[in-house]
Amino acid sequence: xxTLVTKRGFRIIxxxxxxxxxxxxxxxxxxxxQPLTDEQLAQMVPIQQMPELLKKLRKESA
Numbered sequence: 001x002x003t004l005v006t007k008r009g010f011r012i013i014x015x016x017x018x019x020x021x022x023x024x025x026x027x028x029x030x031x032x033x034q035p036l037t038d039e040q041l042a043q044m045v046p047i048q049q050m051p052e053l054l055k056k057l058r059k060e061s062a
Contacts, residue, residue: 001019004012015023027033036044047054 001016002014004014006012027035047057
């Protein structure tokens with residue numbers, strides 16, 4: 001692991017390349033949690049661009 005400290009004193013812990021490879025391999029092995037494809041990512045829009053859905057979600061969480 002790599003630990004970075006920001007100017008404000010926040011510690012950021014980053015995985016080494018080897019750890020990251022192991023994490024990615026484990027994630028990709030899970031058939032129920034596959035990463036989004038480029039096509040799926042391209043179809044995504046910020047929720048702020050969907051005001052009716054945002055309004056409904058805010059109402060349900062209240």
